[in-house]
Amino acid sequence: LPIPPLCLPPGTKQILDLPLHVLDDKKRLIRTFEVCNVAEPGQNNWLRTHFIERHGAHRVHVRVRFSVRDCSSMRAVASSCKETFTLYYHQSEADTASQELPEWREGPWTKVDTIAADESFSQVDSTGKVVKMNVKVRSFGPLTKHGFYLAFQDSGACMSLVAVQVYFYKCPAVVKGFASFPETFAGGERTSLVESPGKCVPNAEETSMTGSPGVRLHCNGEGEWMVAIGRCTCKAGYQPIDEERACQACPLGFFKVSVGDDPCHLCPAHSHAPLPGSSECVCQNHYYRSASDNSDAPCTGIPSAPRDLSYEIVGSNVLLTWRLPKDLGGRKDVFFNVICKVCLAGSSGPCVRCGDSVQFEPRQVGLTESRVQVSNLLARVQYTFEIQAVNLVTELSSEAPHYATINVSTSQSVPSAVPMMHQVSRTTNSITLSWPQPDQPNGIILDYQLRYFDKAEDEGNSFTLTSETNMATISNLSPGKIYAFQVRARTAVGYGPYSGKMYFQTSVGGERSEMVQDRLPLIVGSALGGLAFLVIAGLILVMFWPVSSTAGLGVKYYIDPSTYEDPNEAIREFAKEIDVSFIKIEEVIGSGEFGEVCFGRLKHPGKREYTVAIKTLKSGYTEEQRREFLSEASIMGQFEHPNVIHLEGVVTKSRPVMIVTEFMENGSLDSFLRQKEGQFSVLQLVGMLRGIAAGMHYLSDMNYVHRDLAARNILVNSNLVCKVSDFGLSRFLEDDASNRTYTGAPGCKIPIRWTAPEAVQYRKFTSSSDVWSYGIVMWEVMSYGERPYWDMSNQDVINAIDQDYRLPPPPDCPTVLHLLMLDCWQKERVQRPRFEQIVSALDKMIRKPSALKATGTGSSRPSQPLLSNCPPDFPSLSNAHEWLDAIKMSRYKENFDQAGLITFDVISRMTLE
Structure with missing residues (x-):
C-alpha cells in the first residue's frame, strides 16, 4: 500500500519527518516515516493514510513493519519515552477527510490495538542508524461502509514506520463436488463461516440428504473453503470426469442407471444402448427383464425343457424326478410346475386334468427341487405328467413354457397310511389302542402290523405285533413309561407305509385303568422335553453370566434384561411389585411412548405418604410392548445413586401396568x-x-x-x-x-x-x-x-x-x-x-x-x-495412610504398602492396572 503525503493535525509541530532514506537491519536502503520527540512529555502525534476502498471485504488485516529505539539507551529522557504506538481505523462512505476531520483523537477513530516492539535498537554506527525491524499483524471488522482510513498515533516514542500492508482474505471461485461456487469474501469476525450457495455443473443434479435444499460451502476467516453442505452428482446416463468438475454422457453401448459418482458401464448381456447418455440398456428380441430385476441387470430368456424325466412307483404313490434344463435362460430362479392328466380306459377322447383328490408333495406349482411325489392315484389307470420349466420372465414371453412329458400306468397299489391312533385304555404294564382303516385301502385289508419302542431308547430297539382287526393290546410294558407307536395295513399287494409316531404312557402303580380318547401322554412328553430345555438353558445362563474379576470386593455390574429367557424373571429380580391400592394418581402431566405420565402419591402401610411419578402402559398393548415398557424398570431397578433416578417399583398384577419412580419437581x-x-x-x-x-x-x-x-x-x-x-x-x-x-x-x-x-x-x-x-x-x-x-x-x-x-x-x-x-x-x-x-x-x-x-x-x-490423577489437595495430610483414612479407604493400606505406594508423588502416577 503506497503511503500518501504526510497528514498531520493542524497546529502541531513537525514531529514526523518526511520520508527519509535510511539503512535497515540488512543494510538495504529504505524509506521511512520517523518520529523521535522523546524529550518533550505529552506527545500526541498522528499519521493518517489516504482513503482505502474495501472492495467488498468484511474484515481487513494490517501488516506493519517498524523499528523502535530502546528507551533505556536514552537515559536523559527515559521517564517520558515510550516504546509503543497505537493503530486506529475510521470507516467512511467517501473520501471526505481533511486536516480537521476526522478529529485527531480516539472518539471518531476506532482503536485496533496498542502495538509494542518485540525488538528495539540502541546503537548507531558511522554509516547511520542500525535498526531492528519488527513485523506485527492486526485485523479488524466487520466493515460496513465503502472504505476506511488507517491512523497511527505516537505518544512519545522514538520510532520509524517502514511499511504498511493492508489486505483481506477471500475464498477463490471453485468447482467442487460437481458444483461451482463463486468467489466469496471472508466474514467480518475471525471465527465467521460465510455460507456460499453453489450451482450444479451441466448434467449434474443436487443430491442433498440434509433435509434442506441447496448446495453450500463455507468460507472461513482465512479464505479457506470448508464444511460442505449437500452436493451435486452426475445424472443418470452421465459419468464424472476432470476430478468431479464435469459430467460426460455415456458413449454408445454404455449406460449409467442412477444418479451418482459411478462411471458408465458396458451394457449387460443381451441388451444395447442405442443413444449416448443412456440410463438403461434395452433388451434384444426374445430377452426380457422381470419386474424384480434391476434396470442394470442382464436380459434373460425362458428355460428349455427339463431333462431325463423318470418315475418310480412307491406303494400307491408315484415319485417323479428329472434333471435341470440344459439352458436356464441366463437365470438362476428356475421353477417347475406339474400338470397331471388321466386317460380313462375305453375312452376315445383326450386325456383330462386330474381331479383335486390327487395330492402333490411338496406342491404342484412353483417347485424349486427337481422331484415331486404324487399320491391318491387310482389303481390300473394311465396317467400323463408334464413337467414345465419356468422362470420370472416366462410370463413376459409370447412363447409357451417348455416341458417334458412321461406316461405312468398304475397297477394294484398298497394301502395308504393309517391316519391316526387312539388310546382305548391303559394299565401299569399295558396299553390298548385302536385306529381307523386307511383312507385308500386299495384292496382288502388282510391285517395290521404295529411297531412300538420306549421313547427313551433308540428306535432300533423296537418290537412288532400283528392284529387282524383295527385294535390291539400291547402287554409287558413298564409302569409310567412313554412309548412310541406306529401302525401299517397289508393287502395282497403288500404293506402300506407306517403311520406317523404317536406317544402314549402307561399308568403309574396304583392307578386304575382309564378309558381315554385324548393325547395326554403326548402332552406329558412335551412337558418333559420342555423341562430338559430349561435345564440346558439354565446351564448356559450360568456359563455366560457376567462374572467380575474382582468378585468378593463388592463390585456390581449391570445385567441386560434381554439376556433373560423369560423377561418377567428380570422384572421380578430387579423391580419391587407394588400393590395398586397403595398408589393414588392425581394428575396427568405428560405422555410417553407407551402411555401417560402422571403425578401421584404412594403410601405403604405403616409409612408416610410421598409424591411419585407414574408411567402407565396404554390399553390394547401387545406382549412385546409390555416387555419393552417394563424393560426400563428392569434396568432402573439395578441402580442406586443420588444422581440416578430412583425406581420405587412396578405394578404388573393389575391394569394398567405401571412404573413408579421418585418425583422430580422441576422436570x-x-x-x-x-x-x-x-x-x-x-x-x-x-x-x-x-x-x-x-x-x-x-x-x-x-x-x-x-x-x-x-x-x-x-x-x-x-x-x-x-x-x-x-x-x-x-x-x-x-x-x-x-x-x-x-x-x-x-x-x-x-x-x-x-x-x-x-x-x-x-x-x-x-x-x-x-x-x-x-x-x-x-x-x-x-x-x-x-x-x-x-x-x-x-x-x-x-x-x-x-x-x-x-x-x-x-x-x-x-x-x-x-x-x-x-x-x-x-x-x-x-x-x-x-x-x-x-x-x-x-x-x-x-x-x-x-x-x-x-x-x-x-x-x-x-x-x-x-484431568490429572493427583490426589485431592489435603495440606494437613502427611502420608498415604492419612490420605486413605480421609477418603474412607483405610482397608487398602496394606495393599498400598506392598505395592510401594507410599508418597503422594507415587500415588499420582497410579494406572488402572
Whole structure:
C-alpha cells in the first residue's frame, strides 16, 4: 500500500519527518516515516493514510513493519519515552477527510490495538542508524461502509514506520463436488463461516440428504473453503470426469442407471444402448427383464425343457424326478410346475386334468427341487405328467413354457397310511389302542402290523405285533413309561407305509385303568422335553453370566434384561411389585411412548405418604410392548445413586401396568433451564454438571452405556439435584476394557446432535461415546437449554464434525469449562477423559471458583490441566495412610504398602492396572 503525503493535525509541530532514506537491519536502503520527540512529555502525534476502498471485504488485516529505539539507551529522557504506538481505523462512505476531520483523537477513530516492539535498537554506527525491524499483524471488522482510513498515533516514542500492508482474505471461485461456487469474501469476525450457495455443473443434479435444499460451502476467516453442505452428482446416463468438475454422457453401448459418482458401464448381456447418455440398456428380441430385476441387470430368456424325466412307483404313490434344463435362460430362479392328466380306459377322447383328490408333495406349482411325489392315484389307470420349466420372465414371453412329458400306468397299489391312533385304555404294564382303516385301502385289508419302542431308547430297539382287526393290546410294558407307536395295513399287494409316531404312557402303580380318547401322554412328553430345555438353558445362563474379576470386593455390574429367557424373571429380580391400592394418581402431566405420565402419591402401610411419578402402559398393548415398557424398570431397578433416578417399583398384577419412580419437581433439565435463563450463577450450573457427571461415573463403573445422554433426559428436583434418567436405549456392555462397544441395529434411531462420530458412523457405543454426549450436555447447560448446532440439519452436523468443527463457547462460559467440553469432543475416543476424571475436574473448579471467572477462548489450550490423577489437595495430610483414612479407604493400606505406594508423588502416577 503506497503511503500518501504526510497528514498531520493542524497546529502541531513537525514531529514526523518526511520520508527519509535510511539503512535497515540488512543494510538495504529504505524509506521511512520517523518520529523521535522523546524529550518533550505529552506527545500526541498522528499519521493518517489516504482513503482505502474495501472492495467488498468484511474484515481487513494490517501488516506493519517498524523499528523502535530502546528507551533505556536514552537515559536523559527515559521517564517520558515510550516504546509503543497505537493503530486506529475510521470507516467512511467517501473520501471526505481533511486536516480537521476526522478529529485527531480516539472518539471518531476506532482503536485496533496498542502495538509494542518485540525488538528495539540502541546503537548507531558511522554509516547511520542500525535498526531492528519488527513485523506485527492486526485485523479488524466487520466493515460496513465503502472504505476506511488507517491512523497511527505516537505518544512519545522514538520510532520509524517502514511499511504498511493492508489486505483481506477471500475464498477463490471453485468447482467442487460437481458444483461451482463463486468467489466469496471472508466474514467480518475471525471465527465467521460465510455460507456460499453453489450451482450444479451441466448434467449434474443436487443430491442433498440434509433435509434442506441447496448446495453450500463455507468460507472461513482465512479464505479457506470448508464444511460442505449437500452436493451435486452426475445424472443418470452421465459419468464424472476432470476430478468431479464435469459430467460426460455415456458413449454408445454404455449406460449409467442412477444418479451418482459411478462411471458408465458396458451394457449387460443381451441388451444395447442405442443413444449416448443412456440410463438403461434395452433388451434384444426374445430377452426380457422381470419386474424384480434391476434396470442394470442382464436380459434373460425362458428355460428349455427339463431333462431325463423318470418315475418310480412307491406303494400307491408315484415319485417323479428329472434333471435341470440344459439352458436356464441366463437365470438362476428356475421353477417347475406339474400338470397331471388321466386317460380313462375305453375312452376315445383326450386325456383330462386330474381331479383335486390327487395330492402333490411338496406342491404342484412353483417347485424349486427337481422331484415331486404324487399320491391318491387310482389303481390300473394311465396317467400323463408334464413337467414345465419356468422362470420370472416366462410370463413376459409370447412363447409357451417348455416341458417334458412321461406316461405312468398304475397297477394294484398298497394301502395308504393309517391316519391316526387312539388310546382305548391303559394299565401299569399295558396299553390298548385302536385306529381307523386307511383312507385308500386299495384292496382288502388282510391285517395290521404295529411297531412300538420306549421313547427313551433308540428306535432300533423296537418290537412288532400283528392284529387282524383295527385294535390291539400291547402287554409287558413298564409302569409310567412313554412309548412310541406306529401302525401299517397289508393287502395282497403288500404293506402300506407306517403311520406317523404317536406317544402314549402307561399308568403309574396304583392307578386304575382309564378309558381315554385324548393325547395326554403326548402332552406329558412335551412337558418333559420342555423341562430338559430349561435345564440346558439354565446351564448356559450360568456359563455366560457376567462374572467380575474382582468378585468378593463388592463390585456390581449391570445385567441386560434381554439376556433373560423369560423377561418377567428380570422384572421380578430387579423391580419391587407394588400393590395398586397403595398408589393414588392425581394428575396427568405428560405422555410417553407407551402411555401417560402422571403425578401421584404412594403410601405403604405403616409409612408416610410421598409424591411419585407414574408411567402407565396404554390399553390394547401387545406382549412385546409390555416387555419393552417394563424393560426400563428392569434396568432402573439395578441402580442406586443420588444422581440416578430412583425406581420405587412396578405394578404388573393389575391394569394398567405401571412404573413408579421418585418425583422430580422441576422436570427435564433443558426446559427448566430455558424457563430460568440467566437466573443461576456459574457455580450453580457447575454444581448441576458435577451431579450429572457423578451419575454417569456410577453408571460407567456398572458397565452401562446410556446412548441417549442429553439435557432432555436429565431430571431436576426442587433442590436443583440433577439425576440421569430415560434408559430406553440402554445396552449391556461386556466386561472387557479393551473392547467396550455395542453395535446397534442398522435401523436404530440415533440422536445425531448428541452422539459421538464413531457411534453415528459405525454404531459403536461406549462409555467414551457417552463422554462426548456429556460434553454436549455441558454446552446445553451453559447456554441455558439452547439447541446444539442451532438450526443446522443432522447431515450438516455430521459434515461439520467430520471437518473438525466444534461448538463455540456459550456466552459468558468460563474458558476452563469450554476446554473441558473440547476434551470430551476429541475425535479419537481413547483421548477423551473418563467420567471419573471429569468429576475430579469439576470438583477442582468448585473448590477454586476463581478459575471460573475467565471467559472466551484462548489461542492455546492446556494439555488437560484439569484431568490429572493427583490426589485431592489435603495440606494437613502427611502420608498415604492419612490420605486413605480421609477418603474412607483405610482397608487398602496394606495393599498400598506392598505395592510401594507410599508418597503422594507415587500415588499420582497410579494406572488402572
